Amino acid sequence: MNNIAIFASGTGSNFQALINDPKIRPAVRLLVCDQENAQVISRAERENIPVFVCLAKDHVNKASFEEKILTKLKGHQINFCVLAGYMRMIGNTLLAAYPKRIINLHPSFLPEFPGKDAIGQAFRAGVAQTGITAHFVDSGVDTGPIIAQERISILQGESEEELTQKIHQAEHRFYPTIVCDLILGNVACERKEG
Ligand code: GRF
Numbered sequence: 001m002n003n004i005a006i007f008a009s010g011t012g013s014n015f016q017a018l019i020n021d022p023k024i025r026p027a028v029r030l031l032v033c034d035q036e037n038a039q040v041i042s043r044a045e046r047e048n049i050p051v052f053v054c055l056a057k058d059h060v061n062k063a064s065f066e067e068k069i070l071t072k073l074k075g076h077q078i079n080f081c082v083l084a085g086y087m088r089m090i091g092n093t094l095l096a097a098y099p100k101r102i103i104n105l106h107p108s109f110l111p112e113f114p115g116k117d118a119i120g121q122a123f124r125a126g127v128a129q130t131g132i133t134a135h136f137v138d139s140g141v142d143t144g145p146i147i148a149q150e151r152i153s154i155l156q157g158e159s160e161e162e163l164t165q166k167i168h169q170a171e172h173r174f175y176p177t178i179v180c181d182l183i184l185g186n187v188a189c190e191r192k193e194g
Contacts, residue, residue, distance in 0.1 A: 004179070005030040005078040007086035012040025014084035014105060017172035019047055023180050029076045032069055034088055050076065056088070066093035073097075082179055083137065087116075090137050102137040103182065105175050107167050109133060109149055114142035119167055123160045129153050130163075132171055134178040148178055 004027045008015050019025050031044040031051045044051045052072045059065035070093060073081070081094070083104040090102055108118035109131025115121075122130035131151045138144035152170055154163055 001027055002080050003027060003029045003076060003078050004080045004082055005032050005073055007032045007081060007083045008040040009035050009087040010038050010040060010085050012043045013168060014171055014175055015040050016043050018176055018179055021176040024176060030078060062091045063093050066091050070094060070097055080182060095139060100136055104135055104137050105171060106133045106142050109151060110135060110142055110146060119164050120160060123163055127154060132167060132174055134175060150174055
């Protein structure tokens with residue numbers, strides 16, 4: 001079985017959805033968090049999942065920050081990293097150690113609306129559809145090869161809050177499926193056209 005580390009920075013609702021899946025839970029060996037008071041930490045503690053809080057400000061540069069994380073990952077024999085609301089770019093140290101073994105969830109239909117506040121970007125653009133995407137992580141901002149994606153409609157009169165809730169619900173169903181496939185080794189790395 002693959003050993004997974006989940007990386008998260010905030011609320012951790014996707015972390016929760018992942019560990020609620022009984023097929024995924026045994027593979028989750030570590031939470032890596034870059035914020036000391038993030039809600040996701042208590043979610044992991046409740047489930048007895050080891051937590052590694054690593055703060056960028058305690059390191060001289062990104063390479064030493066990631067070296068620290070890498071040492072921890074190796075100690076837990078992690079071979080897949082699953083980003084779930086991790087609000088930091090992955091640098092060369094981790095990318096080199098985990099080629100095609102770091103995935104991310106993004107709340108838009110990439111390549112549309114990359115970067116921060118993707119839901120707000122789509123809402124303000126007035127488009128009729130947005131989406132969610134799981135992709136491999138590369139050195140760009142949400143540019144890595146797409147694993148799978150789903151379209152989500154933006155209804156007339158829908159508020160940004162309602163849209164956000166709808167997207168999160170979809171993510172909680174979608175991402176565990178992707179991670180299951182990944183654990184089973186069924187992920188095809190191909191770009192799907194919308
Ligand atoms: C999700 O919308 C995810 O797509 C994005 O960050 C958000 C994390 O939410 N990358 P949560 O912390 O899992 O609740």
